[in-house]
Amino acid sequence: MYRREFVTLSIATLLFGRAGFAQEVFEVTRTDAEWREMLTDLQYQVMRHEATERPGSSPLDKNYASGTYFCRGCDLPLYASEAKYDSGTGWPSFFESLPNAIGTMEDRKLFSVRTECHCRRCGSHLGHIFNDGPQPTGKRHCLNGVSLVFRAA
Template sequence: MGKVNEEFEVAKTEAEWQEILTPEQFQVLRKHGTERARTSPLDKQYGKGTYFCAGCDLPLFKSDTKFNSGTGWPSFFEPIEGAIATSVDRSLFMTRTEVHCRRCGGHLGHVFDDGPAPTSQRYCMNGVAMKFVPEAESE
């Protein structure tokens, strides 16, 4: 059996994650990958509802905090309180703030200080790392 990262509430081995995630979800959520810009249907999803972690189903963002950033990735100006955690990412010869699910540690994307009011934050998320549930189904 593989090593389990026990610092998160939802902890699984790499093999267990591979069983429940698609290869694309595994690459992003567990290996800190990035989906290609403009490939996620969630980028153009503007219906009312909630965005959940694809790894553990934790609610992450509400649709009323989503905006079109023009980057090709789903973007939000504010997460649901207590849903995410951040860490410093020094890959790609720069320093960025990585955003991950606070419950399973899955990599979601990065947050930048160039978003709209009221927070001035842009949570630039990988769509493959999330699931959208329309409002009628998410209540």
């Protein structure tokens, strides 16, 4: 019996990532109804349920104006335009976040291990961090544009 439960949890974890684990508590919290009211369907699915927008669908992917990218969920400054680059993936990409802006956790969905990143203040899903970015960090923060709001300098 114990073995069966372990296998079931392992498969659930591989398929669904956070299955069976406690959720982190964030400074900014809203009810599910409040999140649904303030976000479009796509924004809600990405930010609250870790969906992914289609590559090439965000106008922020090709935005190279000077400014700051903020969390759509709580307005926390997340990324400076100076850290943005064209990764060729179809998603806005940055080599680093602003200090104390994001949180990360291991994401084990679909039989792979990735680093998920989210807003440290409200927990909104932003995207994933990979080790194939440019110097000076070598990181690629591959983000969903719907999770971000850009404000020009």
